[in-house]
Amino acid sequence: MTTEPASVRYLVDDVPAAVAFYTTHLGFTVAFDSPAFADVRRGALRLLLSGPASSGARATPEEARNAVPRNRIHLVVDDLDAEIDRHRGAGLTFLGEAVSGPGGKQVLLADPAGNLVELFQPA
Template identity: 75%
Template sequence: MTAPTQYASVRYLVDDVGTAVDFYTTHLGFTLHTSAAPAFADVVRGPLRLLLSGPASSGARATPTDVATAGRNRIHLVVDDLDVEIDRLRRGGVSFRSEVVSGPGGRQILLTDPAGNLIELFQPARRLAAGATATS
């Protein structure tokens, strides 16, 4: 079992490891941790270690057919100002898979990496301090 002080890791299968590393480090604030490109690299942001497995990696071996289709799973990155991030990413040539969605917990938008893996940018709703009112 992973110790609480270690990274939480998520594996994404990608078509091109170098392109994926460039995307995550340029647009989403990750830093390169290790690289064995073109087969594999991992990038980190805070406690998240994203494993980028190319076609030649062992992580890209055949997935059982009952789980081979892409799901709705995604990494979830919290941002301070969603509108600022959307503008910055659009200027960087990133396109989005959804419009901004607002709900009681906050606002979110979906984008994909170059291999089509989903990423959610999420801005939490502002919470009132205990005992405060909306007019405070």
Template identity: 70%
Template sequence: MTAPEQYASVRYLVDDVQRAIDFYTTQLGFTVNTSAAPAFADIVRGPLRLLLSGPASSGARATPDDASTAGRNRIHLIVEDLDAEITRLRDQGVSFRSDLVSGPGGRQILLTDPAGNLIELFQPAQH
């Protein structure tokens, strides 16, 4: 397990903390570190600590009104077999926000969590 000081933490504002926990743990392999649902949850995957802040959390209350919508920023999750992940997620009813994109560094596709936050699944190119 990664030591707390070695995590890279990202905060996502969500409208339903439990729904977000269910999505990330069921679909993307995160585990719950702590939960104070419905206000907040702290989930992890490797060195990524994802803070899920519901409307009642201090993190959400500190956000200015004009900055409360999801943007183009996203978490980036590396996968070994992107095609298999796409198939698995589609079979679970997950829809994607982009087509599969290939480039010199690898292949990627975008999806969103239940609150509309972007997630990039990325498979590095084989060299």
């Protein structure tokens, strides 16, 4: 069993734009960056950003390339309302309004390629 951090791969159209989004707005740091691929990290989450020329993107079957994304990374925040205000001030667009449930409240935004990010404040 490996002790590497958990990884999620997001396919992106523009690696530099994705790196800027995650590092500028969501507190990720860059572990590796190239025109075709980047590895950004936040805590134990390793997010692999694969551009069209990367092997990860080329390995995606054609029928899966246009799937509507429903899965998302889930980032816990201390104050969801403050995060929404901060991101709106930076020009980011949310997908719908914040919703509340028994576990807390959450809102979705999309990265430049349309991959979903959930900001979540526990109850």
